[in-house]
Amino acid sequence: MSWLSCCRAEVHQCNVPCKKKLIVGKPINNGKSLRSFMHTLSLKTDDNKDKMAEEIRRIGKAKVSASIFTFRELSAATNNFNSNRLIGEGGFGRVYQGYIEAVDQVVAVKQLDRNGMQGSREFFSEVLMLSLVQHPNLVNLVGYCADGDQRILVYEYMPKGSLENHLFDLAPGQQPLDWNTRMKIAVGAAKGLEYLHDFANPPIILRDFKASNILLDERLNPKLSDFGLAKLGPTKGKDHVSTRIMGTYGYCAPEYAMMGMLTTKSDVYSFGVVLLELISGRRVIDVNRPTEEQNLVLWAEPLLKDRQKFTLMVDPLLKGNYPVKGLCQALAVAAICLKKDAETRAVMADVVTAIEFLARPKDNEIIDAELLNP
Numbered sequence: 295m296s297w298l299s300c301c302r303a304e305v306h307q308c309n310v311p312c313k314k315k316l317i318v319g320k321p322i323n324n325g326k327s328l329r330s331f332m333h334t335l336s337l338k339t340d341d342n343k344d345k346m347a348e349e350i351r352r353i354g355k356a357k358v359s360a361s362i363f364t365f366r367e368l369s370a371a372t373n374n375f376n377s378n379r380l381i382g383e384g385g386f387g388r389v390y391q392g393y394i395e396a397v398d399q400v401v402a403v404k405q406l407d408r409n410g411m412q413g414s415r416e417f418f419s420e421v422l423m424l425s426l427v428q429h430p431n432l433v434n435l436v437g438y439c440a441d442g443d444q445r446i447l448v449y450e451y452m453p454k455g456s457l458e459n460h461l462f463d464l465a466p467g468q469q470p471l472d473w474n475t476r477m478k479i480a481v482g483a484a485k486g487l488e489y490l491h492d493f494a495n496p497p498i499i500l501r502d503f504k505a506s507n508i509l510l511d512e513r514l515n516p517k518l519s520d521f522g523l524a525k526l527g528p529t530k531g532k533d534h535v536s537t538r539i540m541g542t543y544g545y546c547a548p549e550y551a552m553m554g555m556l557t558t559k560s561d562v563y564s565f566g567v568v569l570l571e572l573i574s575g576r577r578v579i580d581v582n583r584p585t586e587e588q589n590l591v592l593w594a595e596p597l598l599k600d601r602q603k604f605t606l607m608v609d610p611l612l613k614g615n616y617p618v619k620g621l622c623q624a625l626a627v628a629a630i631c632l633k634k635d636a637e638t639r640a641v642m643a644d645v646v647t648a649i650e651f652l653a654r655p656k657d658n659e660i661i662d663a664e665l666l667n668p
């Protein structure tokens with residue numbers, strides 16, 4: 295029995311409602327205008343920026359209206375980008391917490407670092423993509439500012455920060471995530487990707503799916519962020535988009551890292567890596583571990599082939615509190631997402647079906663009770 299038929303059989307036994315009914319969020323269908331806009335973006339000189347802003351307003355407004363803020367408003371919101379409001383820093387620039395009176399909302403304000411790795415293209419791509427999508431597992435773009443040289447993104451504030459902050463290098467006294475919460479996060483993140491792949495038209499490939507781009511709300515519900523590198527999927531007749539290689543080392547699918555071939559399956563691979571991180575509590579690349587354990591996927595590869603060794607992969611911080619069968623199934627999902635051959639990798643819709651079942655605590659208890667008293 296394949297991993298999927300095994301999970302499906304159990305899903306049906308447990309009467310999990312049809313997956314499609316569980317999906318919330320509007321499908322988008324702006325393929326044509328979006329493609330022509332992305333073409334404009336690829337010309338990418340700063341002279342185009344007014345045109346880009348106009349296009350964002352035209353296409354984006356058709357769906358969700360992101361507010362346009364002035365630099366003055368955002369300075370006021372963050373107390374002049376005060377360092378005591380700093381909540382993080384990444385390739386795009388610094389992230390501050392702020393409060394914007396006009397919208398009466400606590401927000402995260404991400405300011406492009408002009409000397410950084412990313413630029414105007416990522417900024418406009420992020421604004422456009424986030425203006426077009428709407429789903430409970432995708433972060434909401436409150437607005438943006440493109441005054442003069444400034445490129446600033448304003449998001450809903452996610453009080454629990456990123457998944458990365460909850461999995462690795464925990465602060466003294468910080469509680470590790472329990473098994474069910476880890477699976478709940480995996481399901482939400484998978485649904486966000488499924489929406490981008492199956493409900494956006496053309497499909498959107500996130501390209502930078504990783505633990506630091508999964509943000510968590512007060513109740514640890516996940517939302518995907520960082521669409522700056524996102525790409526529109528292939529058009530009819532083509533099976534992949536060729537693109538210069540960007541993303542984060544370790545999370546990139548082999549065909550993308552080696553040949554720049556980008557499909558929705560590239561995101562599926564990255565999802566498999568994050569699922570392994572959730573299960574093991576290990577970073578995808580960790581130079582502080584012994585050489586043979588530094589690359590999580592290479593370390594896990596032989597262990598994934600031997601059921602007897604599955605428990606060796608579990609995060610010791612779980613202190614043995616996880617359902618054994620749930621672990622086996624979660625690892626089976628990770629393994630099929632990490633297939634080297636993109637063709638044989640799962641699609642996100644199947645991954646959602648399989649792991650939704652794993653995130654139901656009642657079912658986990660029943661499964662373990664059955665295992666103990668066959």
Ligand SMILES: Nc1ncnc2c1ncn2[C@@H]1O[C@H](COP(=O)(O)OP(=O)(O)OP(=O)(O)O)[C@@H](O)[C@H]1O
Binds near residue numbers: 402458
């Ligand atoms: N909307 C938000 N709400 C709360 N915290 C956020 C929000 N967006 C980002 N952060 C915090 O800021 C940190 C930096 O985010 P950012 O997206 O700039 O970089 P990154 O994802 O860590 O790295 P990279 O640039 O390599 O993708 C995040 O890890 C998170 O802790």
Ligand SMILES: [Mg+2]
Binds near residue numbers: 384506507519520
């Ligand atoms: Mg990020």
